[in-house]
Amino acid sequence: MTHPAFSPNSTAVITGGAAGIGLATAVQFAKMGLNICIADLGEDRLAKAAKTIAAAAPKGMDNVMTQVTDVSKIDDLTALEAAVSKRFGGTDILMNNAAVQPGSDIFNQSQTWQRILAVNLHGVINGCHIFVPNMVKRGRPGLVINTGSKQGITTPPGDPAYNVAKSGVKTFTEALQHELRNIESANLSAHLLIPGFVYTDLTRGDRTKKPAGAWLPDQIAQFLIASLEKDDFYILCPDNDVARPLDEARMRWAGDDIIKNRPALSRWHPDYAEAYADFVKDV
Template structure:
């Protein structure tokens, strides 16, 4: 089965659509017959991506739109929504996927924090706020898929600005789904995509070959589509190194820091290393 929003002639808008997971999603949805708009920065990158998406689309280039968009700016996202509405009549599937991960530290610089929060969190806020009313008003099956991160749940040390942004995306998407399910006659649902290790330009770090532990963007999108069909809100993706069972233990341990009154990020605290190892090994037994 295929989710009813992913029907031929539905309209999908994907930010960060010129590469990685966004491009894989755009190509896959175009192949299902959706009309697709990719939004990103870099006109040359966008043009190349649009041709790749068009090659998969039954309708060819006429069913693909590419719009340069800085998602950190509300006005740019408003122009994106209006452009899609004028060209295709509205939006049925919104994938707030644009992201940057240049690295961050504390205290870091205000500029670095502003860029990471601006794209990774405000980009999702802008997309959600600006597209949602029109999507609900269409009265059609719809999807808002926000790309989060496991780092927004377990918040490992090393990149605090990214963690803060992705934790915000999780909270926003949960609130969004609560709002949608309590909106009369609403046929739009929200979902949180939580990728594993995916080999993309964002994670390549100079590598040209995919590490054995990573999934491809295409694998991630296929898993996303399977879990959308199953109705999952939290689309928690494994990869070639980390199965779901290990993710579950890591997430439970992180929540346990509060419940057990442990130090924050105790998973990385030397006094708790043995306790964490034993907790993972116990698996579903405790």
């Protein structure tokens, strides 16, 4: 059954929409006849992405708009919401997807942490603060999709600022959905997209070819839409290396660190290496 927000007269706004998961989702939405607004940095990137989206849209560029937007800036998001309302009458689907991943460590200079948190966490919060109240007032069927990460749940060592931001996205999105389901007039729901290993500009690094274990952004977009049709809140994506049962085992182990009073991040603690291997060996 098609979600009512996926009607041809609906409008989707996607931050981080010029590439990767955002662009792939925009193309899938365009194929369904939705109006699309992609927001990102770089006019040239946006213009190129808009052509790709328009090629999939029934009315071409009439269905597509772009806006240069820094999601860490409230004024940029306020202008974005106003521009979408002026062009298409309002927003029905909001996908807070913009993110950066420059790498971090515990003792990084504060500017690195501030930028990651400003975009990856506060960009999501800002987007919801600016868009969601008006989406509720419209009373139309709607969706809020916030892009999280498995790193925000199992928090592996190596990039703590990114993990902190994505952990915050999970917590915020859970709280948002709780609020929305308790607002009688709200005809929209929030959802947490949790991608697996996906080959995008954000994760490419020095690679020139897609790793065998990675999904493509289009696979994530299709999985997202299928999960929204089922009204899943946690949209936990597999990839070519890790199936859902192993993801579940890793998350269960992480939660048990507290319950069983183990050391922090015991999955990567040498004293627990054998126990963890036994825990997942039959998954």
